[in-house]
Amino acid sequence: MSRPGVGTTAAQMGSLRRRGLGVSLCTAAGSLFATFDYTPLNFAVVDTRIAVILLVLAGLGALGAMLEQRLLLLGVGSVLLLLGAVGLVSAGHGKGLIGGGISTAALFAGLGMGFLGVAAAHDQPARPQDSGDRPTHPA
């Protein structure tokens, strides 16, 4: 979490980079489901096409995080959320519009919310009292 006072904006941007990279890493990790040939570990239906989509969006998200471009993170989040919504709405109509399954759509939606939340949380420098929710232990 950012420290109050001088350098708050720089700290905010640093956390945008760190958190954006974190969500991008999770998005890239989602493509690993395509490599599992073992049903109990296939938490989401990810075929090669979905894996490529996840990797491309993860790459764009990582780029947005490294360059501290909130708009790029917002864009990646919006695309993922849209893909999730389309997957949910088109469920039951053959393979759906994006392929995969409803689990894929839920995965897309969760990751999309992650990108959007990270971008939304860094829309302005936090005030000094924004030191997060981490409580301190009683002595």
Added chain:
Amino acid sequence: MPVATGASIREPLDTNSTGARAAVAAVRIAVALLWIQNVNWKRPPDFGQHNKGGLYRFTNDAVLHPVVAPFTWFVKHIVLPHFALFGYLTLITEFGLGAFLLAGLLTRFWAVVGLAQTTAITLSVLNTPNEWQWSYYLMFAAHIVLLATAAGRVGGLDGLLRPRWRQSSSRLAALALKAS
């Protein structure tokens, strides 16, 4: 070692160490993946009603292998005659559980939804042959942990957005604070 002198002394929980926080986040993500994986076999538009499989079969277990009579009556007379509606409600609920718990957004609200959904599942299949009843008890336990620890504040969007919501004077922000 704390000594009780009249009033009881509570040892603080070790919930703020890095390991404990990582464990709470891991439990939240694991529960999210549980819902994400299991929403996949809820197939619209008939949810298995035509071939007596899928969600329909498990819902019908509440009638074939009753757990509590009022719930059996509810499933037999309300749910099954309007099965497509309840199928879509289940689909949307479990989709939301997977997505929101994965993102750690409004986690306490979704933990309560998860408890309600676990209750419905438990009352449907607890007495079904070959079911491992501890699956459902563990689902209850996991959601109670998410609720009690406000698990979205660790590695989730709740922790990121709560300071913003706290600054806001809108009713939505106040609701979001309560739900997270």
